[in-house]
Amino acid sequence: MSDQARQPASRGGLAQWLAARIRSKLAAGVTHLTSGSGPMLDYSSPPGDPGLFGPDSVCWKVHADFTSMMTGGISALLLQALHPLALAGVWDHSSFRTDIPGRLRRTATFIAGTTYGNRHDALALIERVKRIHLGVTGIAPDGRPYRASDPALLTWVHVAEVSSFMTAHLRYVNPSLPVAVQDRYFAETARIAEMLGASHIPRSRAGIDAYLLAMQPELVASERTREVVKVLINAPAPSVAMRPAGTLMFNAGVDLLPDWAQAMLGFERFAGVRRAFARPGVRLAAPVIRWALVNGVSKRARRRVASARESD
Template structure:
């Protein structure tokens, strides 16, 4: 996934965890097609590297689905949240969203009915990158797109949910449009996104800002049909305590966890696989202890935790170097701040 990201000077080696939880060293020269001594002081080389990182990340995360027209119009439209929102801040932090997204997939798998729907109706095993692109596109357009684009994306998902129904292996019926299942998926996702931001962003949110984030992002879940959505950090914690007796590691969940942790799930070349291994380890590290135990993930040692977080921070530096400021956010901010009567449209920045 991230092979071509790693063209920025990094430590010669770092530590991460193998699938059994043991610490192992990764050589940076496996991750970089360019010499680590590359003279980044040369402006044209620096720009070329940034462009290469940006193109690779955007192609992997969004595929061919990143249409900047969804973000640069209409003038004066803040979308569902707007530039000063906590949603724009949290969802704009790429390292936090990568690790938080992995954590969210793992946590969501613990709900037997939600996992049954995924297992019986999703082709994530055959087309994992397409599923990644679809999820990333939905989160991006509902966060930063104009209001009409965001509402259209939500309407499309609701139509898809109408066909995701069935019977779980334990005999219980499920329906993707069930407000309770939608609440679970939303809370599991957003609490992991915030956990990633709090761990890896330059400045973690205050308690009041975390409350603002959950209050804002609840709008998306409620538009999707979720009910009784938590609007604060305290309400999220209370909900997770309440729902825990309903969670279990089913056969489908165990298979999904193994799939996510398998080398080469999203990528095939060794360098990209090593980078993805770092992100997966970082996502596992974000999970609460009870979720890791229920998912039967390896127990972390102090050394292992330190190694994982150091590796993610090193990779985060590469992501920030190549992808900030975000083209999507730059385009969306310009749209939101232009007077509504202005007809001029801006083009997205050239990624290099």
């Protein structure tokens, strides 16, 4: 074969090598944000184990998109910080002020593990969190006692999370998701909250909206809340190259908040500017992140479930 004939193949091989390197670097930077804390979970075995929900569930679809889940997670943290008792528990018993990446990773591990993990690992994660909650007690600045195992507080934390995840999914993945399917998502995820000890959990879109409306009089934007905002704004990036992505994700998370929550947190002033760059920015970044995460946990879990069928 002549040198000229070999050159295209050589260039093709180089392009593939570069693409693989870029994908690997991007995947490492992204997964650094959500892995490395808590138990190591095996999403690939045992063969055929559907976990707590299985691949036909709505939560498997909603939780599969890293970008929307990341922005939704930031929005959820900001929303949760408006509840004085929920925030008191995090403030007194968590290292979030010095290790916000660790806090994000532990939350991400719990959500991924209970959604996609095998049944044993998912149940073990729930029991682990329940044990931790038993030791989280104290007195809030306003003099009220709190405990992380309080069913009402568990419901608040849960609703803040799942409502934010669904808002992100509707904005960045599937804006036309039918309300009936949204209801299925809220009903599915309520199982996890119930297993943790929550009570009176809303299980529909209408129920979630009514709950958030009813909770507004209990919420406060305190000095502690503003400190949480500062910590999230200044959260360290895994590399210099990832800092713009971190800024984008934070602003997209703020943009997901209900208008009343943005106003309480002092974000309403530049809401229009934020919307103008955050939404297009996330839509540009999302396909690249999906390309990089070719072997994410949802894909490994799907292969795990399918592997039993292939062996039949």
